[in-house]
Amino acid sequence: xxxxxxxxxxxxxxxxxxxxxxxxxxxxxxxxxxxxxxxxxxxxxxxxxxxxxxxxxxxxxxxxxxxxxxxxxxxxxxxxxxxxxxxxxxxxxxxxxxxxxxxxxxxxxxxxxxxxxxxxxxxxxxxxxxxxxxxxxxxxxxxxxxxxxxxxxxxxxxxxxxxxxxxxxxxxxxxxxxxxxxxxxxxxxxxxxxxxxxxxxxxxxxxxxxxxxxxxxxxxxxxxxxxxxxxxxxxxxxxxxxxxxxxxxxxxxxxxxxxxxxxxxxxxxxxxxxxxxxxxxxxxxxxxxxxxxxxxxxxxxxxxxxxxxxxxxxxxxxxxxxxxxxxxxxxxxxxxxxxxxxxxxxxxxxxxxxxxxxxxxxxxxxxxxxxxxxxxxxxxxxxxxxxxxxxxxxxxxxxxxxxxxxxxxxxxxxxxxxxxxxxxxxxxxxxxxxxxxxxxxxxxxxxxxxxxxxxxxxxxxxxxxxxxxxxxxxxxxxxxxxxxxxxxxxxxxxxxxxxxxxxxxxxxxxxxxxxxxxxxxxxxxxxxxxxxxxxxxxxxxxxxxxxxxxxxxxxxxxxxxxxxxxxxxxxxxxxxxxxxxxxxxxxxxxxxxxxxxxxxxxxxxxxxxxxxxxxxxxxxxxxxxxxxxxxxxxxxxxxxxxxxxxxxxxxxxxxxxxxxxxxxxxxxxxxxxxxxxxxxxxxxxxxxxxxxxxxxxxxxxxxxxxxxxxxxxxxxxxxxxxxxxxxxxxxxxxxxxxxxxxxxxxxxxxxxxxxxxxxxxxxxxxxxxxxxxxxxxxxxxxxxxxxxxxxxxxxxxxxxxxxxxxxxxxxxxxxxxxxxxxxxxxxxxxxxxxxxxxxxxxxxxxxxxxxxxxxxxxxxxxxxxxxxxxxxxxxxxxxxxxxxxxxxxxxxxxxxxxxxxxxxxxxxxxxxxxxxxxxxxxx
Numbered sequence: 026x027x028x029x030x031x032x033x034x035x036x037x038x039x040x041x042x043x044x045x046x047x048x049x050x051x052x053x054x055x056x057x058x059x060x061x062x063x064x065x066x067x068x069x070x071x072x073x074x075x076x077x078x079x080x081x082x083x084x085x086x087x088x089x090x091x092x093x094x095x096x097x098x099x100x101x102x103x104x105x106x107x108x109x110x111x112x113x114x115x116x117x118x119x120x121x122x123x124x125x126x127x128x129x130x131x132x133x134x135x136x137x138x139x140x141x142x143x144x145x146x147x148x149x150x151x152x153x154x155x156x157x158x159x160x161x162x163x164x165x166x167x168x169x170x171x172x173x174x175x176x177x178x179x180x181x182x183x184x185x186x187x188x189x190x191x192x193x194x195x196x197x198x199x200x201x202x203x204x205x206x207x208x209x210x211x212x213x214x215x216x217x218x219x220x221x222x223x224x225x226x227x228x229x230x231x232x233x234x235x236x237x238x239x240x241x242x243x244x245x246x247x248x249x250x251x252x253x254x255x256x257x258x259x260x261x262x263x264x265x266x267x268x269x270x271x272x273x274x275x276x277x278x279x280x281x282x283x284x285x286x287x288x289x290x291x292x293x294x295x296x297x298x299x300x301x302x303x304x305x306x307x308x309x310x311x312x313x314x315x316x317x318x319x320x321x322x323x324x325x326x327x328x329x330x331x332x333x334x335x336x337x338x339x340x341x342x343x344x345x346x347x348x349x350x351x352x353x354x355x356x357x358x359x360x361x362x363x364x365x366x367x368x369x370x371x372x373x374x375x376x377x378x379x380x381x382x383x384x385x386x387x388x389x390x391x392x393x394x395x396x397x398x399x400x401x402x403x404x405x406x407x408x409x410x411x412x413x414x415x416x417x418x419x420x421x422x423x424x425x426x427x428x429x430x431x432x433x434x435x436x437x438x439x440x441x442x443x444x445x446x447x448x449x450x451x452x453x454x455x456x457x458x459x460x461x462x463x464x465x466x467x468x469x470x471x472x473x474x475x476x477x478x479x480x481x482x483x484x485x486x487x488x489x490x491x492x493x494x495x496x497x498x499x500x501x502x503x504x505x506x507x508x509x510x511x512x513x514x515x516x517x518x519x520x521x522x523x524x525x526x527x528x529x530x531x532x533x534x535x536x537x538x539x540x541x542x543x544x545x546x547x548x549x550x551x552x553x554x555x556x557x558x559x560x561x562x563x564x565x566x567x568x569x570x571x572x573x574x575x576x577x578x579x580x581x582x583x584x585x586x587x588x589x590x591x592x593x594x595x596x597x598x599x600x601x602x603x604x605x606x607x608x609x610x611x612x613x614x615x616x617x618x619x620x621x622x623x624x625x626x627x628x629x630x631x632x633x634x635x636x637x638x639x640x641x642x643x644x645x646x647x648x649x650x651x652x653x654x655x656x657x658x659x660x661x662x663x664x665x666x667x668x669x670x671x672x673x674x675x676x677x678x679x680x681x682x683x684x685x686x687x688x689x690x691x692x693x694x695x696x697x698x699x700x701x702x703x704x705x706x707x708x709x710x711x712x713x714x715x716x717x718x719x720x721x722x723x724x725x726x727x728x729x730x731x732x733x734x735x736x737x738x739x740x741x742x743x744x745x746x747x748x749x750x751x752x753x754x755x756x757x758x759x760x761x762x763x764x765x766x767x768x769x770x771x772x773x774x775x776x777x778x779x780x781x782x783x784x785x786x787x788x789x790x791x792x793x794x795x796x797x798x799x800x801x802x803x804x805x806x807x808x809x810x811x812x813x814x815x816x817x818x819x820x821x822x823x824x825x826x827x828x829x830x831x832x833x834x835x836x837x838x839x840x841x842x843x844x845x846x847x848x849x850x851x852x853x854x855x856x857x858x859x860x861x862x863x864x865x866x867x868x869x870x871x872x873x874x875x876x877x878x879x880x881x882x883x884x885x886x887x888x889x890x891x892x893x894x895x896x897x898x899x900x901x902x903x904x905x906x907x908x909x910x911x912x913x914x915x916x917x918x919x920x921x922x923x924x925x926x927x928x929x930x931x932x933x934x935x936x937x938x939x940x941x942x943x944x945x946x947x948x
Contacts (some may be wrong), residue, residue, distance in 0.1 A: 028066065029054060029058065029062060030062045030066065031050055032052055033052065033054075033059065033062045033063060033066070034066055034071060034072070034403075036048055036051060036052060037063075037072060037082050037083065037084060038084050038137070038140055038290045039149075039291075039293050039294075040136055040294065041083050041084070041133050041134075041294070041295070041296060042075070042081040042082075042083050042133065042296070043081060043082055043083075044061045044079045044080065044081055044082075045063060045079075045080070045082075046079075047081075047869050048063065052200070063082050066082075071084070072084060074690075077525045078526055079729060083133045083136075084136045084137065084728070086141070089666075091727075101744060103805055115171075119171070119174070119539070120167055120170040120171045120174055121135045121138070121167060121356075123167070123543060124163075124164070125307055125310045125311055125314060126298075126303060126304075126307045126851050129295060129303075129304055129306075129307055130298045130302065130303045130304060130307060131297075131298070133296075133450050134164065134295045134296065134297060134298075134920070137151070137293050137295045138151070138164070138168045138171065138205055138295060140173065140293065141168070141270075141272075141293045141295075142168060142171055142172045142175065142177055142270075143177070143855075147268060148172075148177065148270050149292050149293050150250055150270065150271040150272070150290065150291050150292070150293075151272055151273075151275065151291060151293035151294070151295055151667050152235070152271075152272075152273045152274070152275065152279060152288075152291045152293070152294050152295070153165060153272065153274045153275075153295045153297060153486060154274075154275055154276070154277075154278075154279060154294060154295070154296050154297065155276070155296060155297025155298070155299070155345075156276055156297075156299050156343065156345055157276055157343060157344060157345065157347065157909055158300075158343075158344040158345035158347025158348050158349075158650050159297040159298065159299060159300070159345045159346060159347075160297055160345075160346050160347075161233075161274040161297055162186075162231075162233060162274065164295070164297060165184070165231045165272050165734065166184060166231075168229070168272060169184040169228075169229050169231075172229065172270070175948075177225065178228050178229060178270075179227065179228075180229040182227065183228070183229055184228070185221050185224050185225040185227055185228065185229070185230045185231065186231045186233065187202070187203065187221050187230065187231070187232055187233070188233045188234055188942065189232055189233065189234045189235050189236075189237040189238045189242070190233075190234045190237040191240075196239050196241040197211070197258070198242075199238075199239070199241075199242045199245075200242070200245060200295065201218075201220065201257075201258045202220060202221060202886050203220050203221050203222055203245065203246075204220040204222055204223075204245070204255050204257055204258060205217070205218050205219045205220030205222075205257040205258070206218055206220075206257050206258035207258065207259035207260055208259075209259065210257070210258045210259025211258070211259075211559070213546075214259070217257070218230070218639065220257065220270055222249065222255055222267050222944050223265075223267060224349060225267070225269045226267040226268060226269060227268055227269075228269065228270070229269070229270045229271075229272060230269050230270070230272070230583040231272050231273075231274070232246075232271065232272070232273045232274070232552065233273075233274050234274070234276075235273035235274060235275050235283070236275040236276070236277040236279075236282035236283060236790070240284060240663070242300070242301070243283060243284050243286075243287040244284075244286075244287075246271070246287070247284075247286060247287050247290045249267075249269075250271065251290065253266055253267065253268065254266055255267065261707050269542075271291075273291065277599065278344055278599075278602070279291075279294065280597055281599050281602065281621060282598070282599065293428035299345055300341050300345040300348075300349060300439055301341070301394075303440065304397075305394070305397040305400075305401055306397040306401055308338055308679055309334070309338075309398065309401050310399070311340065311346060311349060312329075312334060312349065312353065312406070313406065313412075313903055315349060315350050315353035315354075316329065316353055316357065316406070316408045317408050317412040319353065319354065319357040320400075320408050320410045320411075320412070321410055321411060321412075323361060323370070323492055324409070324410045325368060325369060325370055325410065326368070326369045326370070326407065326408065326409050327357065327360070327369075327370045327372065327407075328369060328370070328371045328372065328405050328406070328408070329372050329405065329406045329408075330372070330374070330404070330405055331374075331402050331403065331405065331406075332374050332385060333356065333372050333373065333374060333377065334399075334402065334406050335384070335385050335388050335389075335402070336374070336377055336382055336383075336384040336385040336388070336686065337349065337352055337353065337356070337381065337384060338384065338388055338394075338398065339384030339385055339387035339388030339389075340352050340380065340381045340383065340384070340387070341385075342386030352381055352384075355378065355381070356372055356377055356378075356381060357370070357372070358432060359372075359376045359378075360372035360376045361432060362432050362436070363376055364374075365432070365433065365436060369751045376522055379488070379491075383491050383510065384847050386494045386495065386498075386509075387489060387510070388508065418673065421774065421937050440853070443673055461649050479743055480647060482514045482515060482518045483518065485560070486514050486517050486518045486521070487510065487514050489517065489556065489557060489560050489561075490509075490510045490513040490517065490642065492556065493553050493556065494509055494510055496549070496552065496556070497509075497549055497553075497577060500545070500548075500549045500552070501545060501546065501549060501577070509580050511612055511647070512580055512612060512688055513576070513580075513610045515611075515684060515688050516572075516573070516576055516684065516688065517557055519707075520569060520572075521557075521561060521563065521873075522564070524563055524564075524565065530609050531652070539574060539895070540570070540571040540574040540844070541576055543577075543578050546574045546577040546578055547570060547571075547574045549574075550570045550571075550573035550574040550576075550579060551570050552578060553573050554567070554569055554570055554573060562796050582622055583589070588616040588644055588646060588690055589616065589618050589644075589646045589649060589690035589696070589697050589700055590617075590618070590639070590642030590643050590644060590646070590647070590648040590649070590688050591616060591617045591618070591642070591649050591651065591679055591683070591686050591687055592617075592618050592619075592620060592635060592638045592642060592647070592649070592650045592651070593605055593617065593618075593619050593620070593651045593652075593683055594619075594620040594622060594631070594634075594638075594641055594650065594652045594653070595620075595621070595622065595623050595650070595652065595653040595678065596623075596624055596653055596654065597621065597622070597623070597624070598621055598623055599621055600621065600653070601619035601620055601621050601622075602619045602621050604619070604678070604680050604683050605617050605618070605683070606692055607680055607684075608680070608683050608684050608687045611659040611684060612687050612688060613685070614687045614690075616642060616644065616687070616690055617683075617687050618641060618642045620634045620635055620638050622634070630662075632660050632663070633697070635650060635660055635664065635666065636660075636664050636667065639664055639668060639670055639672060640668055640670070643668075643670045646696065646697065647670065647671035647672065647673070647696060647697030647698075648670055648697065649672075649673050649674075649675065649686060649690065649697055649700055649701060649704075650664075650672060650673070650675070651674075651675050651676075651678040651682070651683060651686060652674060652675070652676050652678060653676070653678055654676060660674070661673070661674040667675070671696075671697050671698075672697070673697050673698060673700070673701035675705070679821040681707075682704060682707055684706060684789055685707050686700065686704055689703060690729055721754070721777055722754055722756070722775060722776050723754060723755045723756070723776055723777045723778075723779050724755065724756045724758050724772060724776035724779065725743060725755065725756075725757050725758070725778075725779050725780050725781070725782065725786070726758050726759075726760055726769070726772070726778060726780075726781040726782070726783070726789070726791075727739040727740050727743070727757055727758070727759050727760070727781075727782055727783050728759075728760045728761070728762055728765070728781060728782070728783030728787060729759070729761070729762070729783050729880060729939075732759050732760050732761035732764065733759065733883075733894065735783065735796070735876070735879050735880055735883055736759035736760065736761075736783055738837075738841045739757075739782060739783060739796060740757040743757045743782075743808070744751075744757050748809070755779065756776065758772060758776075759933075760772075761938075762787075762939065763900075763938050765787045765789075769787060769789050773789075775909065777792060778790070778791040779792075780792045780793070780794050781793050781794070782794045782795070782796050782798075783796055788931070794807060795872055796872075796875070796876060796879075826871065827871065829871075830871040830872075830874060830875050831855060833875050834847070834851060834855070834875055834878045834879060834882070835847045835848065835851055836853070837875075837882070838850070838851075838879075838882045839880050841882070841883075842882060842883070842886045843886070844886055844889045844890070845882060845886050845889070847882075847886050850882065850885065851878075853920055853923055854878045854881050854882065854920075855874070855878060857877075857881065857916045857917070857920055858874040858877045858878050858881075859874070860915075861877070861912055861916050861940060862874055862877060876939070877939065877940070880935075880936065884924065884928065884936070885924075886930050887932070888926055888927070888928070888932075889909045891931050893929050893931055894931050894932055894935055895931055896930075896931040896934045896935070900934065901931065901934060902932060904933075904934045904937060905928070905930070907937070909941075910933075910937050913933075913936065913937060913940060914933070915938070917933060
């Protein structure tokens with residue numbers, strides 16, 4: 026029977042950084058016994074424990090005699106001081122020595138990884154968790170290399186990588202990709218195929234973004250974990266075997282994003298630290314490694330001034346090591362561009378973008394971090410080529426091209442064109458931004474520290490807030506919180522929005538009295554107000570001086586008074602947590618707590634969770650509860666009565682509203698009731714709107730035989746991107762071909778006609794966009810060409826042949842109709858189109874045939890619904906007297922007989938008009 030102390034050791038091995046309570050509760054043993062055994066394990070050197078409260082225990086390395094203590098005074102890092110010193114120890118027997126922090130902040134992760142790889146007989150499955158850009162993929166590759174060096178995995182094997190997000194919404198495709206499929210398992214499965222599990226047999230499978238696995242996918246994986254057997258798609262019985270170590274990675278909380286049954290089968294959870302939580306020496310070594318990579322590429326010495334290094338460290342927010350790398354790549358590329366002809370690349374503040382420069386202010390505002398980093402800084406960081414002999418080869422944030430070759434080639438080309446250096450640099454700067462932004466966008470972030478903030482606040486406001494940060498640092502000579510720019514940007518944006526919509530506010534008496542106690546801050550606030558007035562050309566009431574004063578006082582780092590607590594509660598597995606995460610990243614606040622409520626959670630359980638959160642977050646100033654549904658507001662009185670805490674509840678919570686609540690809850694002198702009232706009138710941050718003339722009403726005409734059917738479908742296709750861009754001044758109007766002459770003049774009186782589309786070109790002096798362009802291409806792209814005033818006639822046309830034309834028809838019918846079967850109707854309708862339309866094999870002829878088939882599909886759908894188009898009696902009589910519709914009627918009669926349907930006279934009238942009007946307009 027396993028001893029209690031061994032059970033405890035195994036629990037700590039599998040769950041890093043645990044407390045005595047964690048051990049006692051999880052293993053169901055007395056707390057005193059748990060504490061006794063834990064301390065005995067520390068004494069034996071098998072475990073280490075952290076400083077501070079609560080004490081946390083983790084597995085120690087046998088090769089280390091003392092635990093890493095982040096509170097120990099820092100020692101000057103030789104790797105930073107001496108440019109000739111190799112940054113990473115190269116040890117072929119232990120690949121983890123290549124990871125910065127392997128004996129520091131990453132030590133516990135390394136020990137867990139080693140245990141997962143070496144645990145007999147076949148190792149342990151594990152999960153790597155951590156924020157975006159913290160190095161999860163890099164660490165998984167390090168684990169695989171370690172397994173190879175230890176002989177656990179053969180040297181010729183490759184790590185098999187699968188991104189679960191690629192097939193998150195298609196469990197069947199997911200299964201076929203992971204487990205393979207048999208011939209004939211589905212349409213198109215002409216041969217049998219091995220899956221990734223088979224490829225990884227004897228090796229390791231890395232499941233990135235594992236939280237995107239649907240429940241069915243998780244069940245497939247954990248069955249394989251349990252039994253080691255699986256079946257291909259199309260097979261019966263689990264009769265295939267594979268020996269695969271599974272490593273997953275996620276940015277989410279595993280217990281809320283994954284099935285409990287799945288999480289239980291992954292015994293080791295390796296937590297990657299955020300960049301901000303890593304020691305100062307490691308942060309600087311990471312900068313040095315990133316710069317050394319760039320030095321290797323261009324084979325030149327790179328020198329960074331102290332301020333540049335500070336700006337880089339301060340510019341890292343939610344993107345962690347990945348964001349640091351993107352910022353280093355950006356400044357090195359700009360430095361290379363500016364000093365291309367020099368043997369050494371000397372990078373100064375002038376080579377930085379405004380976004381990275383703002384990092385210098387951010388670092389200065391963080392007094393603790395500035396103090397920690399100061400002993401390691403040198404006037405210059407000098408990095409020579411080949412400082413790093415070797416790194417783990419796979420890097421998620423490695424550019425798939427040589428950016429420096431692109432810069433050099435572009436510069437040479439532009440120089441031959443006779444451009445001056447300033448113009449060349451302007452063009453290349455744009456290229457650098459485009460290349461890096463497009464690449465890093467695919468990895469969840471861009472290189473601007475303000476990326477998240479720009480989702481809520483106008484960029485001009487952020488620029489002004491950076492200027493204010495410099496001003497108050499000079500005037501007040503005090504340390505401000507790291508979130509100063511965020512808080513100031515949101516405050517300015519909020520009151521500018523109020524001014525724009527004509528709202529004013531009376532100064533609260535408490536705020537006014539408090540401001541009098543801070544004359545220096547009040548003077549700075551007046552200067553800030555005048556600066557904002559000048560920048561945005563608005564008149565700001567002097568009462569705003571008091572609120573700005575209180576904001577300045579509240580943002581000082583030495584505030585110790587209790588903040589108003591904020592509890593956000595929303596239905597869904599992670600809705601509230603996601604909103605709270607955005608707010609914490611922007612404002613670096615600690616007075617907010619999230620309560621996620623799955624849809625099947627009992628209301629009583631929800632109440633208990635919210636009440637517990639209120640008790641936990643209260644600092645003596647009351648708690649604001651923000652909920653997504655009004656029904657939760659009924660908890661308000663009961664919680665206040667039960668806890669004695671002053672509580673207000675606000676419903677219909679949104680992320681901007683939560684940001685405003687978190688910002689205002691930190692302001693001194695405000696109570697929970699005042700906060701509640703101020704948020705009721707919150708109008709959002711919005712974008713700064715310049716005064717401009719009312720926009721001219723514009724229209725796009727969609728034309729079909731009846732003005733309904735196909736035209737209505739085109740209207741839907743075009744309106745979607747218009748609504749997404751908030752282009753409310755552009756309308757899509759539908760029109761029948763028979764009404765072109767009478768209605769277009771009326772439309773022109775009210776609208777500027779931007780373009781026309783549909784079954785014919787009405788020749789109204791506006792670009793005509795063939796209908797098939799909207800259907801076959803992205804409507805966004807077509808509208809871009811139109812709204813940018815490109816010459817649409819010069820754009821590449823959709824050249825149709827018969828196969829493409831038929832495919833277009835099928836696609837249109839699948840997307841537009843409910844009851845007809847496109848695959849069965851395409852043959853008779855296409856045959857009818859050939860009968861009534863003369864075709865010389867020209868693309869324009871096929872376009873007309875497409876239009877005709879689309880119209881006929883609408884005719885058949887309306888027939889099934891018994892909702893045929895109507896026509897007035899006079900038009901009907903005129904049509905019955907025409908004589909050039911014999912071929913058309915013969916074809917329609919054959920279609921009626923074949924499909925056993927009836928096409929009424931009114932529908933025949935519109936079919937005739939489609940064919941006749943096209944002949945007249947093209948004549």
